[in-house]
Amino acid sequence: MSSVSPATTPQAAQREVASCREDFPALHQQINGHPLVYLDSAASSQQPAVVIDAIAEYQRHAHANVHRGVHTLSHRATDLYEGARDDIAAFLNAASRREIVFTSGTTEGINLVAQSFCRPKLAAGQRIVISHLEHHSNIVPWQLVCEQTGAELVVAPINERGEVLLDELYDLLDERVTLLAISHVSNALGTVLPLGEIISTAHRRNIPVLVDGAQAAPHLALDMQTLDADFYALSGHKMFGPTGIGVLYAKEQLLDAMPPWKGGGDMILEVRFSGTVYNELPYKFEAGTPNIAGAAGLGATVRYLNKFGMERIASHEKDLLDYLTSSLQKLDGIRLFGTAANKASVQSFLIDDIHPHDLGTILDHQGIAIRTGHHCAMPVMEFFGLPGTARASLGMYNNRDDVDRLIGGLSKAAELFR
Ligand SMILES: Cc1ncc(COP(=O)(O)O)c(C=O)c1O
Structure with a gap:
C-alpha cells in the first residue's frame, strides 16, 4: 500500500x-x-518483507563495521546505520539526529537513563515516581538505582479500569522527585495515558519525564517536539521491526550533560591512559560495534510505516x-x-x-x-x-x-x- x-x-x-x-x-x-x-x-x-529484505541486503552486500573503515563496505554499512538514524529522527519529529541513541530496546534505554541521568543526582531523600501500570522494564531499573543511591521509588495508584489516578500522581510530584518514569500505553491493559497533561504538569514543577513508549510506537503518531518528553524509549520488535534494536530519544541538552553509561569503542574521540575524551552525540552513548543490521531493519520499518x-x-x-x-x-x-x-x-x-x-x-x-x-x-x-x-x-x-x-x-x- x-x-x-x-x-x-x-x-x-x-x-x-x-x-x-x-x-x-x-x-x-x-x-x-x-x-x-x-x-x-x-x-x-x-x-514486513521490506524489513526482512533490508536486513538481508545489509548482510549480503554491506556487512562491515561502521564509522571506521575507508573501504566501500564500511561506507555502505555507515550509510545504512546513519541513514536509519535520520529516518527515525524524522519519524519521531526529533529536533535533531543527535537526540536519537540506538539501544538494544526499551529496557536498555530506561537503564541508560537510570544509570547516566539519575544515578549521579540521586541520594537518600530523593525520589523516582512511576505508576502502578508499569512493565517490569520500567520498574526494576528504578529499584536498582534506588538501592544504589538510597533514593526512594514511589508508585502512583490506578483504578479498576486501569487508569492512573491523576490527582494522586500530581500529589507525588514535589521537589524531592528527580524523574517521573511512565508508560505511554500499558502493555497489560492497553490504557493510553494522557501524556500531554502529565508532562506539562511535571515540567511546571521542574521534573523531567521519561516515557516508556514500547507499546505506543506501533500504534500512535509520535511527535517528540509536541509531546515534550525529556526521554522516550522504544523497541524495534514491537513496531514491526527487528529484535535487538531500539531507540532512546532524549533532549540534546540533557544528553550533553550526561556522563557515558557504557565505555568502549566508538564512544570516544581520544583514549590515553591519562584520560579519555568522549565522542559527540549521540555516539557518546553507543559503545562498541552496534547492531547495524537491526538499525538497517528499523530504518526500513519506519519508512514502511510512513507509507500508511x-x-x-x-x-x-x-x-x-x-x-x-x-x-x-x-x-x-x-x-x-x-x-x-x-x-x-x-x-x-x-x-x-x-x-x-x-x-x-x-x-x-x-x-x-x-x-x-x-x-x-x-x-x-x-x-x-x-x-x-x-x-x-x-x-x-x-x-x-x-x-x-x-x-x-x-x-x-x-x-x-x-
Ligand atoms: C510497556 C513495555 N515496556 C517495556 C518493554 C520492554 O521492551 P524490550 O523487551 O523490547 O526492552 C515492553 C515489552 O513487552 C513493554 O510492553
Whole structure:
C-alpha cells in the first residue's frame, strides 16, 4: 500500500488492510493445521518483507563495521546505520539526529537513563515516581538505582479500569522527585495515558519525564517536539521491526550533560591512559560495534510505516479494538481487564475460572496466537488479585476475521471446560 491519502470508506480501509497483510510473510502459514491468526503483537509484532529484505541486503552486500573503515563496505554499512538514524529522527519529529541513541530496546534505554541521568543526582531523600501500570522494564531499573543511591521509588495508584489516578500522581510530584518514569500505553491493559497533561504538569514543577513508549510506537503518531518528553524509549520488535534494536530519544541538552553509561569503542574521540575524551552525540552513548543490521531493519520499518501514516494505523486499530472488545463481551463468563476510556490495541480477559495458559494452549491448537500470564506487569496482576490473564493484542495487519476466529476458538475452549 503506497498511497498516503486517507482510506475514506470502510471498504477502502478493508482493502488497505488486506494489501498490508500481503506484506507480512509470517502471517501466511499454517499452525497446527490452521491458517495463523496472530494476536500477540504487544509481545513481538511480525515484520514486513521490506524489513526482512533490508536486513538481508545489509548482510549480503554491506556487512562491515561502521564509522571506521575507508573501504566501500564500511561506507555502505555507515550509510545504512546513519541513514536509519535520520529516518527515525524524522519519524519521531526529533529536533535533531543527535537526540536519537540506538539501544538494544526499551529496557536498555530506561537503564541508560537510570544509570547516566539519575544515578549521579540521586541520594537518600530523593525520589523516582512511576505508576502502578508499569512493565517490569520500567520498574526494576528504578529499584536498582534506588538501592544504589538510597533514593526512594514511589508508585502512583490506578483504578479498576486501569487508569492512573491523576490527582494522586500530581500529589507525588514535589521537589524531592528527580524523574517521573511512565508508560505511554500499558502493555497489560492497553490504557493510553494522557501524556500531554502529565508532562506539562511535571515540567511546571521542574521534573523531567521519561516515557516508556514500547507499546505506543506501533500504534500512535509520535511527535517528540509536541509531546515534550525529556526521554522516550522504544523497541524495534514491537513496531514491526527487528529484535535487538531500539531507540532512546532524549533532549540534546540533557544528553550533553550526561556522563557515558557504557565505555568502549566508538564512544570516544581520544583514549590515553591519562584520560579519555568522549565522542559527540549521540555516539557518546553507543559503545562498541552496534547492531547495524537491526538499525538497517528499523530504518526500513519506519519508512514502511510512513507509507500508511500512523494516524491511519491508529484509526484502523481503534475500530478493530472496539470490535474485539464488543465481541468478547458477548461471550458467557467473560471478564475484561483494562476498560479505560482511552485505549490502544490490547484486551486482557479471563473466561470463567479457566486458567489463561489452558485458553492459550487450546487456541494455539487452532492456529491462534495470544499471550497468557502476567505480561511482565506483575504489580498490575496483583492489583486485580490474579496470577495472570489471557491477552489479545492487535497490529496494523489484523482484521475482523482474526477477531472472529479468536471468538470461535474461545467458545470452543469454554465448551471443553463446561
Ligand atoms: C510497556 C513495555 N515496556 C517495556 C518493554 C520492554 O521492551 P524490550 O523487551 O523490547 O526492552 C515492553 C515489552 O513487552 C513493554 O510492553
